[in-house]
Amino acid sequence: MIVKMSMGIIGGLGLFLLGMHMMSEGLHKVAGDKLRRFLELLTFNRFAAVLTGFIITAVIQSSSATTVMVVGFVNAGLMTLTQAVGTILGANIGTTVTGQIISFDIAGFALPAIALGVVLYVFVNKRMYKNIGESILGFGILFLGISIMGDALDGIKEFPQVINLLGQFGQRPILGLLAGMLFTSLVQSSSATTAVIITLVGQGVLDLNGAMPLVLGSNIGTCITAMLASIGTGLNARRAAVAHLMFNVLGVLCFLIILKPFTIFIQGLSTAIPRQVAWGHTLFNVSNTLLFLPFLNQFVKLITKIVPGTEEIFETGPIYLDKNLLNSPSLALGATEREISRMADLSVEMFDNAMSMLLQTDINLIKKIQRNEEVVDELEQQITIYLADLAQHGLSVEQSRLLAGYMHAVNDIERIGDHSDNISDLVREKIEDKYPFSESATEELKDMYAKVRNMTAKAIAAFRARNKTLAREILVDDIEIDRLEKKLRQRHVARINEGRCFPPSGVIFLDIIANFERIGDHATNIAQTVLGDY
Numbered sequence: 001m002i003v004k005m006s007m008g009i010i011g012g013l014g015l016f017l018l019g020m021h022m023m024s025e026g027l028h029k030v031a032g033d034k035l036r037r038f039l040e041l042l043t044f045n046r047f048a049a050v051l052t053g054f055i056i057t058a059v060i061q062s063s064s065a066t067t068v069m070v071v072g073f074v075n076a077g078l079m080t081l082t083q084a085v086g087t088i089l090g091a092n093i094g095t096t097v098t099g100q101i102i103s104f105d106i107a108g109f110a111l112p113a114i115a116l117g118v119v120l121y122v123f124v125n126k127r128m129y130k131n132i133g134e135s136i137l138g139f140g141i142l143f144l145g146i147s148i149m150g151d152a153l154d155g156i157k158e159f160p161q162v163i164n165l166l167g168q169f170g171q172r173p174i175l176g177l178l179a180g181m182l183f184t185s186l187v188q189s190s191s192a193t194t195a196v197i198i199t200l201v202g203q204g205v206l207d208l209n210g211a212m213p214l215v216l217g218s219n220i221g222t223c224i225t226a227m228l229a230s231i232g233t234g235l236n237a238r239r240a241a242v243a244h245l246m247f248n249v250l251g252v253l254c255f256l257i258i259l260k261p262f263t264i265f266i267q268g269l270s271t272a273i274p275r276q277v278a279w280g281h282t283l284f285n286v287s288n289t290l291l292f293l294p295f296l297n298q299f300v301k302l303i304t305k306i307v308p309g310t311e312e313i314f315e316t317g318p319i320y321l322d323k324n325l326l327n328s329p330s331l332a333l334g335a336t337e338r339e340i341s342r343m344a345d346l347s348v349e350m351f352d353n354a355m356s357m358l359l360q361t362d363i364n365l366i367k368k369i370q371r372n373e374e375v376v377d378e379l380e381q382q383i384t385i386y387l388a389d390l391a392q393h394g395l396s397v398e399q400s401r402l403l404a405g406y407m408h409a410v411n412d413i414e415r416i417g418d419h420s421d422n423i424s425d426l427v428r429e430k431i432e433d434k435y436p437f438s439e440s441a442t443e444e445l446k447d448m449y450a451k452v453r454n455m456t457a458k459a460i461a462a463f464r465a466r467n468k469t470l471a472r473e474i475l476v477d478d479i480e481i482d483r484l485e486k487k488l489r490q491r492h493v494a495r496i497n498e499g500r501c502f503p504p505s506g507v508i509f510l511d512i513i514a515n516f517e518r519i520g521d522h523a524t525n526i527a528q529t530v531l532g533d534y
Helices: 002-043 044-060 063-075 081-093 096-101 108-125 127-158 160-171 173-187 192-204 208-221 223-229 234-258 259-267 275-304 328-360 365-389 397-432 439-465 468-497 503-531
Strands: none
Touching: 002 127, 002 192, 044 063, 044 081, 044 275, 063 081, 063 223, 063 234, 081 096, 081 234, 081 275, 096 127, 096 192, 096 234, 096 275, 108 127, 127 192, 160 173, 160 208, 173 208, 173 234, 192 208, 192 234, 192 275, 208 223, 208 234, 208 259, 208 275, 223 234, 223 328, 234 275, 234 365, 234 439, 328 397, 328 439, 365 397, 439 468, 439 503, 468 503
């Protein structure tokens, strides 16, 4: 009896968690490309941040996933701490949608949902329908799990010791609070805890007085996921995780004071105890958000005092890439784009410094160039590894195309840095050996540098804005640069033959313009990634 009941509870819970995961994954894939647009709402105000958190969580059906994403956004520089806290408040409300759904007696839809989901997920090839099918299949499995748990938990009535223990949760709310917190920490899903609570009250083995402390505890236990995700991240990302914990702990403490009148109030909202539990969960999070929202700025200041320090950016490695974003491909691609953009700026800075080194005969600039070269090489490696990991996360066709383009762009940006480093080595040789350049040679170098520099700037701008018109201009510029390099080479050979140029200087000049031309080629390659021609 005990073994059969235990297997039913564990198996039912396992199916529920599997269903939640599949439903969340399917909905996430359907809505993934729109998540970045929702993030733009965050620039408005705290109310928009709350709304965004609510919508994202209601769509992907996981406040833990939303909070982990928020930690990733903050760590990637995509979101401020204030925006993050507002989003977390909204996520707490969004997660109650799950509880509202499972509080209705719709277990009869489980098997039809599974049947429909299997048809779409297994037999339909179109990705959108497969994702929808995965969501529907997850929905059906979720309710099948609840049904199995319900049948198993009905046997608890035969064990008066367990009934007495559950009854203690109403008499000793702190005990119920700790139980809810511990269980949620273990399963890392407040929705799973809510499902178990609703199933228990539905079987009549737990009353509302015992259920509400468990619900409050689950709101603290769910914070463990974000806390774990924040380990090893930046300062503000850790602050976002602590803010989530503090917000829920303070809210629970406030509601413990008014728990009895609050319980009486929600009893009047429905005659069905499962619906009362769902309303209790929702109203707690809505009230908690309304309580903290007017004091959001002060709350953020409190968090910065609890987790003090100054955010440090390590220039030698990536600052926007975050593994917590890998489960949200559109957002991971956004963070990668920012990192590639930063890498491009460093490579262009190397190009500028190499030219300044030539014109100013400042050999000390080579230290900056070498420092940037190390950073650019490290970024190429880390971005490539990150994109390879991301490729394993079920990307759409468009996302896969974009990822391939990023792979090519990263390589070309690194090569721009390499050629800039080559130029600096040539200039150092010129300065150390005191090789002269004629005035005409210097002017020609300045002219070609200006054209290649403009071409590179346009390529990076086209990459950032996905501007195909600008990218096409670069293809025309490349033809001009090739012609210019050929013309300058012919002119310089003529100067050497006429004795107007020192031969060793001529070799350095020709090598410099060759590197200029190669930089132009790589700028063209970047433009081609925008056009999808790679």
